[in-house]
Amino acid sequence: MPDPIHAPRYTRDTWPIAAAMIQYPNILPDGRSVQDQAPEDWAATLADIVDAGFTELDPTDAWLRIADLAPARLDAFMGVVKGLGLTIPAISTARKNLIDPERGSEMVAYAHRVIDTAAGIGARSVSLGLFGGLTEAQKKALWFWTVQGESNPDDPDSYALAVARVRELGRHAEDVGIEIALEMYEDTYIGTADGTVRFVTDVGLPNVGINADLGNLIRLHRPVEHWLRMVEKTMPFARYWHVKNYMRTEDEATGLVVTAPTSLELGLINYRTAIRLALSYGFNSPFLCEHYGGDGISVSATNRNYLRTLLPRAPEAKP
Incomplete structure (x- = not known):
């Protein structure tokens, strides 16, 4: 089986940078599920991805659970993907x-x-998490992250169960040549840099690392660790990486925090610094571009183009 940790080194021209499908709901306006759509309907949706210039796709199971498609239906979906010139480097x-x-x-x-x-x-990567569905209050909010959601239990037995289940999945993934990236998300055991590093260390498998989706944390309307400190702690363990960015303003006098989605290059996280640090530790996994608000696919395409300028050229290429 292929070894995801020792895959051929990517360059800026070959690095898989996937589009997320978070803009597209699983339930259609007429009440039908995307799971039941005809292949031509999937193709019509994925045409947006192609028109935005993407060559890679993460089907993202909030849109389509390809792991729950019958074999013939999965073949049909992959036929659509290939027919549009797309590949799937990872599944979230x-x-x-x-x-x-x-x-x-x-x-x-x-x-x-x-x-x-x-x-x-x-595909070579799978992103898993310990966060659940949105609460009713979060569903009603303009931005769901401004409302308190569910939390992982604060007890050692639940933590041990989480480690055991991820280790079980990691060993399965190792057997079939897949890397696991654990998505950082607030109020979970992998909701802070220190907590995430502790968790993956406790799992203790070389193919299980961190999906350092720090956008999930810097958008919170509460105190959070400085983005650079989080980058420094997590990059040695970085695997498949969801990238997005937010503006963040803090008023020290009142404690007011305001955040809003923006492009990778304009937000709080300096991705030039983050990616250089990740590369110094040998990062060689796919990226996923995602964005909430507005035309998320177009913003993701802008982010993809910016991201490529931060990645290494082929050895023979000249500036």
Whole structure:
């Protein structure tokens, strides 16, 4: 099986930078599920990705759970993907909490299917998490991250269960040549830089690392660690990386915090610095561009273009 940790080195021209599908809901206006759409309907949606200049796609299971497609339907979907000139370097799960008190075992079984599906279609990375669905209050808010969501339990048994389940999934992924990236998200065991590093260290597998989606944290309307400190702590463990950025303003006198989505180059996180540090530790995994608000696909395309300027040229290439 291929080894995701020792894959051929990418350059700025070959680095897989995928488009996320978070702009597209799983349930259509007429009540139908995207899971049940005809291939030509999938193609119509993915045409947006192609028109934005992407050559890579992460189907993102908030849009389509490709791991739950019947074999013939998965073949049909991959036919659409290939017909549009796209590839899938990675699959992200969203709000599939592996230790959910009611559905955790179901989420673990699903994650195993995602790993097998990723291996079967030639992807090399899977992003998993410990965060659950939005609360009703979050669904009503303009920006869901401004409202308190669910938290992982503060007890050692639940933590140990999370480590054990991720280790189980990591060993499966290792067997089929897949890397696991754990998505950082507030109020989970992987919701701070220190907590995330501790967690992946406790899991203790070389193919299990961090999806350092620090945008999930700097957007919070509460005190957060400085972005650079988080980068310095997490980059030695970086794997498949969701990248997005936010403006953040803090009023020290009143404690007021205001954030809003923006492009990679304009936001609080200096991605030039972050990526250089990641590369110094040997980072060689795909990226995912995602953006909330406005025309997220177009902003993601702008971010993709900026991102390529930060990545290394081929050895023979000249500036």
